[in-house]
Amino acid sequence: xxxxxxxxxxxxxxxxxxxxxxGEAEVTDKATADALRKLPSEVGVRAAxxxxxxxxxxx
Numbered sequence: 360x361x362x363x364x365x366x367x368x369x370x371x372x373x374x375x376x377x378x379x380x381x382g383e384a385e386v387t388d389k390a391t392a393d394a395l396r397k398l399p400s401e402v403g404v405r406a407a408x409x410x411x412x413x414x415x416x417x418x
Contacts, residue, residue, distance in 0.1 A: 362404055367379070
């Protein structure tokens with residue numbers, strides 16, 4: 360999953376081992392992706408693209 364950081368394009372999250380390059384980082388680990396989603400909104404990190412909502416029509 361791709362994440363973007365518009366506020367800090369060279370952000371490094373040492374605890375998670377994630378470094379953004381030109382405001383983008385590719386994350387393949389679900390636990391890391393979940394942790395990035397929990398960062399404060401002030402950091403400016405968000406998931407790019409999308410995935411189906413958990414409560415989709417097939418649920």
